[in-house]
Amino acid sequence: MDVWISPVKDIVVALAAIIGSGVALIGLSTWRRQLEGTAEYELARRLLKEVYQFREALQSVRFPFIAVKEMELSDDEGPAPVNDKDRRHRELAKAYQNRYDRVYDARNALEATLLEVEVLWGAELVEKVRKLYSWDAELYAAIMEHLDTVISDAPNGGRNLADRQRTREIINSRGNRKEDKFLSGLQGDIQEIERNLKPHLKRRV
Incomplete structure (x- = not known):
């Protein structure tokens, strides 16, 4: 009887090893999926948060009321x-420059995250995020136009009513978001990013 025990024992041990290896591989595969899912979820969450912070930074620049302290x-x-125009120009320029510090910080944070985004998801999403920078450029250009108007000796800064109205609409946020064309356009581009990130905001199990 002992003659049979050894071969049977070897077979049982071998089967146990095979089964154990299979279970380990399944467990490893599950762990890898969970790890990848968690990494993608965290990156998507961080990117979306930084996109929102960029939007809010632009909105802080557009806040229509400028406190005296901001212009000191x-x-x-x-x-x-040298004169009142020069003072007004310099005060406004300082206020906007201080506000823009928040925009620069938000862009720097986004750029650091976009390196990781490109590694995981490619350049297409990166370009969609960087498309938001065009709103920054439009706002900055409108502010420069406004400052030129303030310092100009020409009536109304040498600009017609339509141009001045357009500049005001860009640099000043409005209480009613539906009437704020700048914010509506910016939010439209953000919604496209949200759609791309939605699949990654579901944790894998």
Whole structure:
């Protein structure tokens, strides 16, 4: 009887090893899926949060009320203004520059994250996110036009009513979002990004 025990024992041990290896491989595969799913979820969540922060940074620049404190000129900021126009121009420029610091921080954070996005999901999504920068460029150009109008000696800054109205609509946010064309356009581009990220915001199990 002992003659049979050894071969049977070897077979049982071999089968146990095979079964154990199979279970281990299944477990490893599941773990890898969970790890990949978690990494993609966290990256998608972080990217979307930074996109929203960029939007809010632009909106903070567009806030129509500028406090006196935002425009205060210090003694170490060059010579004293030569006239009221010069003072107004420099005060507004300082206020907008301070507000734009938040935009620069938001863009820098986005750019760092986009390196990871390109590795995982390719350049197409990266380009959709960078499309948002065109709104930054439009806002910045409108602010420069407004500052030129303030300092200009020409009536109305040498610009017609339609141009001045368009500039005001860009640089000043509105209480009613539906009437805010700048924000509506920006939000439209963000919604496209949201659609791309939606599949990655579901954790894999």
